[in-house]
Amino acid sequence: MEKLLVIKIGGQVIDDPEKLISFLNSFSSLKEKKILVHGGGKLATQLAERLGVEQHVVDGRRITDAETLKIVTMVYAGYINKNIVARLQANHCNAMGLCGADGDAILAHKRNHPVLNYGFVGDVDAINAPLLKSLLNQNISIVFAPITHDQQGQLLNTNADTIAQEVAKGMSGDYEVTLVYSFEKNGVLLDTNDEESVISEINPTYYQDLKSKQKIFAGMIPKLDNAFTAINSGVKKVIIGKAENLGLMVDGNSGTTIVGQK
Numbered sequence: 001m002e003k004l005l006v007i008k009i010g011g012q013v014i015d016d017p018e019k020l021i022s023f024l025n026s027f028s029s030l031k032e033k034k035i036l037v038h039g040g041g042k043l044a045t046q047l048a049e050r051l052g053v054e055q056h057v058v059d060g061r062r063i064t065d066a067e068t069l070k071i072v073t074m075v076y077a078g079y080i081n082k083n084i085v086a087r088l089q090a091n092h093c094n095a096m097g098l099c100g101a102d103g104d105a106i107l108a109h110k111r112n113h114p115v116l117n118y119g120f121v122g123d124v125d126a127i128n129a130p131l132l133k134s135l136l137n138q139n140i141s142i143v144f145a146p147i148t149h150d151q152q153g154q155l156l157n158t159n160a161d162t163i164a165q166e167v168a169k170g171m172s173g174d175y176e177v178t179l180v181y182s183f184e185k186n187g188v189l190l191d192t193n194d195e196e197s198v199i200s201e202i203n204p205t206y207y208q209d210l211k212s213k214q215k216i217f218a219g220m221i222p223k224l225d226n227a228f229t230a231i232n233s234g235v236k237k238v239i240i241g242k243a244e245n246l247g248l249m250v251d252g253n254s255g256t257t258i259v260g261q262k
Helices: 016-031 042-049 067-090 129-136 160-171 204-210 217-229 243-250
Strands: 002-007 033-039 054-058 061-063 095-098 106-110 122-127 141-144 147-149 155-157 174-183 237-242 256-258
Touching: 002 016, 002 160, 002 243, 016 067, 016 243, 033 129, 033 160, 042 067, 042 141, 042 155, 061 067, 067 095, 067 147, 067 155, 095 160, 106 155, 106 160, 122 160, 129 141, 129 160, 160 174, 160 217, 174 217, 174 243, 204 217, 217 237, 217 256, 237 243
Parallel strands: 002 033, 002 174, 033 141, 095 141, 106 147, 174 237
Antiparallel strands: 054 061, 106 122, 147 155, 237 256
Protein backbone atom coordinates (compact mmCIF):
# COMPACT_ATOMS: atom_id res chain seq x y z
CA MET A 1 0.00 0.00 0.00
CA GLU A 2 1.31 3.45 -0.94
CA LYS A 3 2.41 5.75 1.88
CA LEU A 4 0.72 9.06 2.75
CA LEU A 5 1.85 11.70 5.24
CA VAL A 6 -0.78 13.88 6.94
CA ILE A 7 1.11 16.65 8.73
CA LYS A 8 -0.36 19.24 11.07
CA ILE A 9 1.60 22.42 11.70
CA GLY A 10 0.89 24.43 14.85
CA GLY A 11 0.18 28.12 15.23
CA GLN A 12 3.48 29.05 16.86
CA VAL A 13 5.34 28.11 13.68
CA ILE A 14 2.76 29.96 11.57
CA ASP A 15 3.52 33.10 13.63
CA ASP A 16 7.29 32.91 13.01
CA PRO A 17 8.13 33.66 9.33
CA GLU A 18 11.65 32.16 9.51
CA LYS A 19 10.46 28.95 11.19
CA LEU A 20 7.58 28.65 8.73
CA ILE A 21 9.87 29.01 5.70
CA SER A 22 12.27 26.41 7.15
CA PHE A 23 9.38 24.02 7.88
CA LEU A 24 7.93 24.40 4.37
CA ASN A 25 11.36 23.77 2.87
CA SER A 26 11.46 20.48 4.80
CA PHE A 27 7.87 19.64 3.84
CA SER A 28 8.65 20.26 0.16
CA SER A 29 11.58 17.84 0.24
CA LEU A 30 9.47 14.90 1.50
CA LYS A 31 9.08 12.35 -1.30
CA GLU A 32 5.86 10.72 -0.12
CA LYS A 33 2.38 11.88 -1.06
CA LYS A 34 1.44 14.47 1.56
CA ILE A 35 -1.33 16.60 3.03
CA LEU A 36 -0.63 19.62 5.24
CA VAL A 37 -3.17 20.90 7.80
CA HIS A 38 -2.39 24.27 9.34
CA GLY A 39 -3.66 26.14 12.35
CA GLY A 40 -4.35 29.83 12.60
CA GLY A 41 -1.73 31.42 14.79
CA LYS A 42 -2.22 34.86 16.32
CA LEU A 43 -3.12 36.83 13.21
CA ALA A 44 -6.90 36.30 13.52
CA THR A 45 -6.85 37.46 17.14
CA GLN A 46 -4.78 40.51 16.25
CA LEU A 47 -7.11 41.43 13.40
CA ALA A 48 -10.17 40.96 15.63
CA GLU A 49 -8.67 43.36 18.17
CA ARG A 50 -8.06 45.97 15.46
CA LEU A 51 -11.65 45.62 14.25
CA GLY A 52 -13.04 45.75 17.79
CA VAL A 53 -14.47 42.22 17.69
CA GLU A 54 -14.20 40.80 21.20
CA GLN A 55 -12.73 37.30 21.38
CA HIS A 56 -13.65 34.54 23.84
CA VAL A 57 -11.60 31.35 24.31
CA VAL A 58 -12.71 28.45 26.55
CA ASP A 59 -10.26 25.60 27.25
CA GLY A 60 -8.12 26.72 24.31
CA ARG A 61 -11.08 26.67 21.89
CA ARG A 62 -12.25 29.90 20.23
CA ILE A 63 -15.92 30.79 20.59
CA THR A 64 -16.84 31.70 17.02
CA ASP A 65 -19.62 34.25 16.62
CA ALA A 66 -20.70 35.49 13.18
CA GLU A 67 -18.15 38.34 13.05
CA THR A 68 -15.32 36.11 14.27
CA LEU A 69 -16.22 33.54 11.61
CA LYS A 70 -15.69 36.20 8.92
CA ILE A 71 -12.27 37.02 10.38
CA VAL A 72 -11.01 33.44 10.75
CA THR A 73 -12.23 32.55 7.25
CA MET A 74 -10.38 35.53 5.78
CA VAL A 75 -7.22 34.83 7.75
CA TYR A 76 -7.08 31.01 7.80
CA ALA A 77 -8.55 30.10 4.41
CA GLY A 78 -7.27 33.30 2.81
CA TYR A 79 -3.96 34.87 3.77
CA ILE A 80 -2.33 32.03 5.73
CA ASN A 81 -3.43 29.23 3.39
CA LYS A 82 -2.42 31.01 0.20
CA ASN A 83 0.85 32.24 1.69
CA ILE A 84 1.76 28.62 2.48
CA VAL A 85 0.74 27.45 -1.01
CA ALA A 86 2.78 30.22 -2.66
CA ARG A 87 5.84 29.30 -0.60
CA LEU A 88 5.47 25.62 -1.54
CA GLN A 89 5.21 26.54 -5.23
CA ALA A 90 8.45 28.52 -4.84
CA ASN A 91 9.98 25.27 -3.57
CA HIS A 92 8.72 23.41 -6.69
CA CYS A 93 6.20 21.53 -4.56
CA ASN A 94 2.92 21.70 -6.50
CA ALA A 95 0.27 22.47 -3.89
CA MET A 96 -3.43 23.30 -3.73
CA GLY A 97 -5.00 25.15 -0.81
CA LEU A 98 -8.44 24.02 0.28
CA CYS A 99 -10.97 24.53 3.02
CA GLY A 100 -13.67 21.99 3.77
CA ALA A 101 -16.19 23.60 1.42
CA ASP A 102 -13.93 23.26 -1.63
CA GLY A 103 -14.97 20.20 -3.59
CA ASP A 104 -17.10 19.19 -0.57
CA ALA A 105 -13.76 18.11 0.95
CA ILE A 106 -14.74 18.08 4.64
CA LEU A 107 -18.34 17.87 5.83
CA ALA A 108 -19.08 18.97 9.39
CA HIS A 109 -21.97 19.96 11.63
CA LYS A 110 -22.34 22.85 14.05
CA ARG A 111 -21.25 21.72 17.50
CA ASN A 112 -24.15 21.05 19.85
CA HIS A 113 -22.76 21.35 23.38
CA PRO A 114 -25.13 20.75 26.33
CA VAL A 115 -23.83 23.76 28.29
CA LEU A 116 -21.65 26.03 26.16
CA ASN A 117 -22.59 27.67 22.86
CA TYR A 118 -19.42 27.54 20.76
CA GLY A 119 -21.09 29.48 17.97
CA PHE A 120 -20.04 28.56 14.44
CA VAL A 121 -17.64 25.78 15.47
CA GLY A 122 -17.78 22.56 13.48
CA ASP A 123 -17.25 18.89 14.32
CA VAL A 124 -16.22 16.73 11.37
CA ASP A 125 -18.64 14.16 9.92
CA ALA A 126 -16.93 12.98 6.73
CA ILE A 127 -13.89 13.36 4.48
CA ASN A 128 -14.19 13.30 0.68
CA ALA A 129 -11.48 10.67 0.22
CA PRO A 130 -12.04 10.15 -3.55
CA LEU A 131 -11.47 13.88 -4.19
CA LEU A 132 -8.29 13.96 -2.10
CA LYS A 133 -7.01 10.76 -3.70
CA SER A 134 -7.57 12.17 -7.20
CA LEU A 135 -5.51 15.28 -6.32
CA LEU A 136 -2.74 13.23 -4.71
CA ASN A 137 -2.60 11.03 -7.81
CA GLN A 138 -1.82 14.16 -9.82
CA ASN A 139 1.16 14.77 -7.50
CA ILE A 140 -0.58 17.72 -5.86
CA SER A 141 0.16 18.31 -2.17
CA ILE A 142 -3.02 19.43 -0.40
CA VAL A 143 -2.96 22.27 2.14
CA PHE A 144 -6.03 22.44 4.39
CA ALA A 145 -7.19 25.52 6.26
CA PRO A 146 -9.21 24.75 9.43
CA ILE A 147 -12.55 25.83 7.95
CA THR A 148 -15.28 23.27 7.13
CA HIS A 149 -18.92 23.47 6.02
CA ASP A 150 -22.29 21.77 6.60
CA GLN A 151 -23.58 21.44 2.99
CA GLN A 152 -26.31 23.95 3.91
CA GLY A 153 -24.25 27.02 3.05
CA GLN A 154 -22.73 27.49 6.50
CA LEU A 155 -18.98 27.71 7.02
CA LEU A 156 -17.63 26.41 10.35
CA ASN A 157 -14.42 27.03 12.30
CA THR A 158 -12.90 23.62 13.11
CA ASN A 159 -9.94 22.58 15.25
CA ALA A 160 -6.91 21.86 13.05
CA ASP A 161 -5.71 18.92 15.19
CA THR A 162 -9.11 17.30 14.69
CA ILE A 163 -9.09 17.94 10.93
CA ALA A 164 -5.65 16.31 10.66
CA GLN A 165 -6.86 13.28 12.61
CA GLU A 166 -10.07 12.94 10.56
CA VAL A 167 -8.22 13.32 7.24
CA ALA A 168 -5.68 10.69 8.33
CA LYS A 169 -8.48 8.31 9.34
CA GLY A 170 -10.47 8.98 6.17
CA MET A 171 -7.49 8.22 3.90
CA SER A 172 -6.33 5.09 5.76
CA GLY A 173 -8.45 2.81 3.55
CA ASP A 174 -6.39 3.78 0.49
CA TYR A 175 -2.95 4.49 1.97
CA GLU A 176 -0.56 3.51 4.72
CA VAL A 177 -1.01 6.75 6.64
CA THR A 178 1.40 8.39 9.06
CA LEU A 179 -0.07 11.33 10.98
CA VAL A 180 2.47 13.91 12.18
CA TYR A 181 1.69 16.58 14.78
CA SER A 182 4.52 19.10 14.52
CA PHE A 183 4.73 21.86 17.11
CA GLU A 184 7.25 23.65 19.36
CA LYS A 185 8.31 20.76 21.64
CA ASN A 186 10.72 17.90 20.87
CA GLY A 187 7.96 15.35 21.51
CA VAL A 188 6.04 13.97 24.50
CA LEU A 189 8.21 14.79 27.51
CA LEU A 190 8.54 13.00 30.85
CA ASP A 191 9.63 16.35 32.29
CA THR A 192 8.09 19.43 30.68
CA ASN A 193 11.13 21.49 31.73
CA ASP A 194 13.59 19.10 30.06
CA GLU A 195 13.48 19.03 26.26
CA GLU A 196 15.78 15.99 26.30
CA SER A 197 13.28 13.84 28.25
CA VAL A 198 11.46 12.76 25.08
CA ILE A 199 9.57 9.45 25.25
CA SER A 200 10.53 7.77 21.97
CA GLU A 201 7.53 5.42 21.68
CA ILE A 202 4.17 5.05 23.43
CA ASN A 203 1.74 2.15 23.04
CA PRO A 204 -1.72 1.97 24.68
CA THR A 205 -0.52 0.07 27.78
CA TYR A 206 2.36 2.47 28.40
CA TYR A 207 0.06 5.44 27.85
CA GLN A 208 -2.39 4.27 30.51
CA ASP A 209 0.53 3.71 32.88
CA LEU A 210 1.89 7.22 32.26
CA LYS A 211 -1.56 8.75 32.77
CA SER A 212 -2.25 6.82 35.98
CA LYS A 213 1.08 8.01 37.42
CA GLN A 214 0.39 11.57 36.18
CA LYS A 215 3.68 11.67 34.29
CA ILE A 216 2.24 13.44 31.23
CA PHE A 217 1.57 17.18 31.08
CA ALA A 218 -2.23 17.64 31.12
CA GLY A 219 -2.17 19.80 27.99
CA MET A 220 -0.67 16.92 26.00
CA ILE A 221 -3.42 14.43 26.88
CA PRO A 222 -6.00 15.64 24.29
CA LYS A 223 -3.34 15.37 21.55
CA LEU A 224 -2.44 11.84 22.68
CA ASP A 225 -6.10 10.82 22.95
CA ASN A 226 -6.54 12.05 19.34
CA ALA A 227 -3.45 10.06 18.35
CA PHE A 228 -4.77 6.80 19.76
CA THR A 229 -8.20 7.43 18.22
CA ALA A 230 -6.44 7.69 14.86
CA ILE A 231 -4.42 4.50 15.51
CA ASN A 232 -7.62 2.63 16.43
CA SER A 233 -9.21 3.83 13.16
CA GLY A 234 -6.62 2.47 10.75
CA VAL A 235 -3.82 5.07 10.85
CA LYS A 236 -0.46 3.23 10.83
CA LYS A 237 1.37 5.50 13.28
CA VAL A 238 1.31 8.98 14.77
CA ILE A 239 4.42 11.07 15.40
CA ILE A 240 4.51 14.09 17.72
CA GLY A 241 7.54 16.37 17.68
CA LYS A 242 9.31 19.60 16.83
CA ALA A 243 8.47 21.28 13.54
CA GLU A 244 12.13 22.02 12.84
CA ASN A 245 12.84 18.26 12.93
CA LEU A 246 10.17 17.27 10.39
CA GLY A 247 12.46 15.19 8.17
CA LEU A 248 13.96 13.37 11.14
CA MET A 249 10.47 12.67 12.53
CA VAL A 250 9.26 11.15 9.29
CA ASP A 251 12.39 8.95 9.23
CA GLY A 252 11.69 7.82 12.81
CA ASN A 253 14.73 9.58 14.27
CA SER A 254 13.05 12.31 16.29
CA GLY A 255 9.90 12.97 18.33
CA THR A 256 7.51 10.53 19.96
CA THR A 257 5.96 7.73 17.90
CA ILE A 258 2.48 6.53 18.90
CA VAL A 259 1.75 2.93 17.93
CA GLY A 260 -0.94 0.33 18.50
CA GLN A 261 -0.56 -2.63 20.82
CA LYS A 262 1.86 -5.21 19.38
